[in-house]
Amino acid sequence: MADLAALLDDFAAECADLENLVAPLTPEQWQTPTPAPHWDIATQIAHLTWTDEVSVIAATDADAFAAFVAEAAPRVLTVVDEGAEEIAETPPADLLVRWRAGRERLIAALAAVPAGTKLPWFGPPMSAASMISARIMETWAHGQDVADALGVTRVPTTRLRTVAHISVRTRNFAYMVNGESGPAEEFRVELTAPDGTLWTWGPEDAPQRVTGPAVDFCLITTQRRHRADTALRTEGPDADHWLGIAQAFAGPPGQGREPGQFT
16 A cells, blocks of 8 residues: 555655755746747646646545536646646746645645545546655656756656656556557566666566666656657567557647757
8 A cells, every 4th residue: 555644745855856946046037948848937837736736626625626627628628738827927936835835735635535535536536645646746747847948957766666656557548548459468667766776567577578767767658758868678569669658647648759859
């Protein structure tokens, strides 16, 4: 069973690391374009703010969340971006305060969720641990966009294990959103963690394998790097194909990044 308290601590730490990047920026620097098309740094933080706030609703008021989903249904393909773009108009100092308050409310709300409770979401209901795991993944991924915009190299942490775990668990989702059927057999995934330990998923004798640095795997599955710019290796055609379509995030297939874009 996932350690919810540890995940909540990791989420707070991931957010704090990103805040350390953006808090010193001038208002003009908040308008720096990021690798995500049409999104500047302010929009990245606004997107995280919007999603944290909606997550609070899901964790505390199922009826209000259902009403929100119903109201947003006609805009299902645009509601997330619209929310981010609206909040991004907030002055940076106020946006920082709002983002911080929203994530603190989310931590408190999820800490209070009774064990075994499933929370509503845009897809299948999820546990509090799954919800905060998704927030860790997304905060890390959008934090990478901010770091790339600023030309900053982040130091990987063991919090990446959560991102990697989601990436493995969403393998078949990546096939589905690309109109494909995933292989019946599991893959073996062996990743070298930032602290040098080995993280593994899948049968030891699986012929289809993915190996390499955990940070590279997470960069590929969040589509923040092209696989050609990583040290990841595959064995077997199915595993190789998966890395070309992998995505740890919800929604339609992403645009990804171009080879050599950050070298």
